[in-house]
Amino acid sequence: MYRNIIALVVMSLPLILSPQILGLATDGLIHLENIAGKLSFIQREGNVTYVRDKELASEVPTETKFELFDPRNTLRTARLTYTWDFGNGEVLKGSEPSVYYNYSSSGNYTLRLRVVAQMNRTSTPLTGEYTMDITVLDAIRNIELKSPLIFQVSRNNSLAVHVDGSPPMWVCWRFLQNCVSATPTGCHLTMLYENTMILNHTFTSLGVHCLDISARNDISKLQTSYSIFVRRDPSINLLFTLTCAGIILAILAFITVIACRTKNGHNNKSQISKSSNATYSSMDMELQPQQDIPGITSDIYVSRPKKGEVQPLLQHGTRSVAYSCRI
Numbered sequence: 460m461y462r463n464i465i466a467l468v469v470m471s472l473p474l475i476l477s478p479q480i481l482g483l484a485t486d487g488l489i490h491l492e493n494i495a496g497k498l499s500f501i502q503r504e505g506n507v508t509y510v511r512d513k514e515l516a517s518e519v520p521t522e523t524k525f526e527l528f529d530p531r532n533t534l535r536t537a538r539l540t541y542t543w544d545f546g547n548g549e550v551l552k553g554s555e556p557s558v559y560y561n562y563s564s565s566g567n568y569t570l571r572l573r574v575v576a577q578m579n580r581t582s583t584p585l586t587g588e589y590t591m592d593i594t595v596l597d598a599i600r601n602i603e604l605k606s607p608l609i610f611q612v613s614r615n616n617s618l619a620v621h622v623d624g625s626p627p628m629w630v631c632w633r634f635l636q637n638c639v640s641a642t643p644t645g646c647h648l649t650m651l652y653e654n655t656m657i658l659n660h661t662f663t664s665l666g667v668h669c670l671d672i673s674a675r676n677d678i679s680k681l682q683t684s685y686s687i688f689v690r691r692d693p694s695i696n697l698l699f700t701l702t703c704a705g706i707i708l709a710i711l712a713f714i715t716v717i718a719c720r721t722k723n724g725h726n727n728k729s730q731i732s733k734s735s736n737a738t739y740s741s742m743d744m745e746l747q748p749q750q751d752i753p754g755i756t757s758d759i760y761v762s763r764p765k766k767g768e769v770q771p772l773l774q775h776g777t778r779s780v781a782y783s784c785r786i
Contacts (some may be wrong), residue, residue: 600626638669
């Protein structure tokens, strides 16, 4: 009978000394790295919450969380310690499965999590490590038009657009005349591998136009619009102005020449008229007949040229008269 009792006790020892009976619950801790679980990242911007996988936005408060699946509740009595190494020299340690941290600059980082499970004071702690490669990107916070907002019509214009964010980025842009579109129109989609892009466009009409542009990367997106004024080429206006000025000057010069010629003609006519009157006056004085002078008697005779004498030539408009006076 004693032999049967001893045999029964020996057969029951493995069951009595099992971890489940003793409350140690070590099943699964030996293979802690194989325990089902995952790392998740929660970022909040204002009233919006984003659940990230492996890509994070820089300078945004981030809750990093480790979710451990323990369907058998083998770790319900264990004391867990979490050590977070963010790959940039920052290390945080605590007893909670989540931690708040944000990366200040973009780049590629390796996040390492070390979990230590301590069942009791005498048991050997069990450890496990988890590793994840993450990418931190700069969110798109600004789209800036570096070019002036005044352009010329019928000319190939270049516009420089700067997008503040981590590439690669998808940029979609379009121009709208008068800032409205009668029909739904698509946009020009461009993959941007840097922060600045050049848009070449020719405006075919004057007035106000709008540039609608949107950009997005793996963690953010942004849309904005700019009003643009299109005018004529100033050189054309200058040429037109110079041409008009030349025509006006030519007309003024022509009028001035005509006026001067007319004035000179009147002056010449006046001078000729005065000269003619003076000549006629002198001729009249020479051709006036001899008046009788009281108390003086005179005999007028015409002398004839003697033989061999030469008759002087007559002056224009005059004749030779010889006067002889006897007192």
